[in-house]
Amino acid sequence: MAETAADRLLAAKVAEIRACRICAERPRGRPLPHEPRPVVVPSATARILIAGQAPGTRVHESGRPFTDRSGERLREWLGVTEAEFYDTGNFAIVPMGFCFPGLDAKGGDLPPRRECAEHWRADLMAAMPQIDLFLLIGQYAQAWHLGKAKQGSVTETVSNWRSYALRNDGPVVFPLPHPSWRNTAWLKKNPWFETELLPVLRPAVRERIKGT
Numbered sequence: 423m424a425e426t427a428a429d430r431l432l433a434a435k436v437a438e439i440r441a442c443r444i445c446a447e448r449p450r451g452r453p454l455p456h457e458p459r460p461v462v463v464p465s466a467t468a469r470i471l472i473a474g475q476a477p478g479t480r481v482h483e484s485g486r487p488f489t490d491r492s493g494e495r496l497r498e499w500l501g502v503t504e505a506e507f508y509d510t511g512n513f514a515i516v517p518m519g520f521c522f523p524g525l526d527a528k529g530g531d532l533p534p535r536r537e538c539a540e541h542w543r544a545d546l547m548a549a550m551p552q553i554d555l556f557l558l559i560g561q562y563a564q565a566w567h568l569g570k571a572k573q574g575s576v577t578e579t580v581s582n583w584r585s586y587a588l589r590n591d592g593p594v595v596f597p598l599p600h601p602s603w604r605n606t607a608w609l610k611k612n613p614w615f616e617t618e619l620l621p622v623l624r625p626a627v628r629e630r631i632k633g634t
Contacts, residue, residue: 428466431549433544435462439520445537451545460520462488464501464546465510470555473563474495475600476519476534487515495601496559501624502631511632514553516546518562532610534562554593555630568597577612582620587626596623 439462445454461477472487480490490495497507505510519534520542526532531557543566549554559566561576568586573579579597586595599605599615609615 426466428549432464432466435464435546435549439542441572442520442542445521445535448537450536450540451512454521455524456482456522458521459485461485462517462520462546463487463510463513463530464550464615465514466550467511468514468550469552470513470557470627471550471553472513472515472557472559473567474517474559475517475562476517476538478531478544479522479525482522489519491603492601495603499598499601499620499623500627501555502627506631509632511628514550516543518566539566555626556593556595558597564597567595572597577578577594577608580615580619587622594626596626601625623627 439460442460443458446458447453453489459477459482461481474487478490478492481487481543486508487493493507497504500507502512517534517538519538521535521538523535524534528556539562556567561579564572564576564579568579571586573582576599580599583597586597596619599608
């Protein structure tokens with residue numbers, strides 16, 4: 423398939439992002455505690471956007487998004503194979519922070535760096551107008567993409583999923599909890615996520631997968 427103007431625009435933007443050192447050299451607060459390694463997979467053709475938080479330690483090492491147990495659970499939620507998931511004709515994967523932010527005092531991941539969304543996100547979204555299904559994972563993606571429509575907490579926002587996913591105008595939006603295995607207790611406490619939300623989410627994903 424011939425390269426389009428949209429392909430060239432995104433390729434140029436990705437090249438800029440790969441070279442980004444803002445959070446190391448001109449940070450908001452403390453600089454990134456290691457060398458930047460942005461992990462972002464935009465697409466000029468995919469109809470589905472996965473907006474996560476930021477890479478973890480394993481993704482920082484691999485340079486490929488969701489190469490961890492969270493990715494296994496996310497693919498199960500979506501009902502897609504690994505090959506389908508990493509096909510850029512199917513999914514754009516653009517986290518709120520492109521680099522692993524480091525660990526807090528308790529060994530958990532720090533929040534996504536604010537520099538990424540402030541500097542890059544609006545332009546990236548504008549360069550992907552074909553996206554019509556947004557999967558918003560966690561509070562940071564939900565706050566940016568939903569704005570004032572976001573509920574108070576992740577649980578409140580996700581439990582209100584019908585108001586975003588079943589509306590009659592605009593793109594389809596599914597707010598999701600993080601697929602981390604640390605959220606297993608949350609899933610047990612909120613069984614409606616698997617019994618009510620996922621049966622609606624999976625067909626929405628499947629109808630946008632290339633070749634199906």
